[in-house]
Amino acid sequence: MQFTQGSLGRVFLIRLSHGERMPDVLEAFAVAHAISSGLVVMVGGVDDGSRIVVGPEDGTVLPPTPTVISLTGVHEVSALGILAPDESGAPTLHMHAAFGRGEEARAGCIRAGIVTWHVLEVLLVEVTGLSAARLPDPATGFTLLRCEEAEGSV
Secondary structure (H helix, E strand, O other), X not given: OEOOOOEXXXXXXXXXXXXXXXXXXXXXXXXXXXOOOEEEEEEEEEOOOOEEEEEEOOOOOOOOOEEEEEOOOOEEEEEEEEEEEEOOOOEEEEEEEEEEEOOEEXXXXXXXXXXXXXXXXXXXXXXXXXXXXXXXXXXXXXXXXXXXXXXXXX
């Protein structure tokens, strides 16, 4: 286990406009407002053709090949994510979401790109003072959150 400790900073309530794409819009917002880390909560609707990662093709193979699906029709969404800097310092969102339409539900990572359907609301809670970054992990092929040893590891 690795950890780093920070403090709560600013809080932003954001309403995305119809057609705007996540995570692109939030990451650009973070750059514009000098936010490198935070907690992100999202609720609303996503449009037809939004894409999500729903797992690896084969969980025994590393690096994994992601399985990406497109959502058919407008879906409700509820999501939680963590914003952290990548190796270049750019704020990068890792967010998983549950999507529903009718009696069907799906869950997955939004990194492939979801598109706002009229209402998509985001609460971004900035966290300051963290010593962490998303760095490439050669063993898994993932970009993993790494906390600096100076702040602590268990």
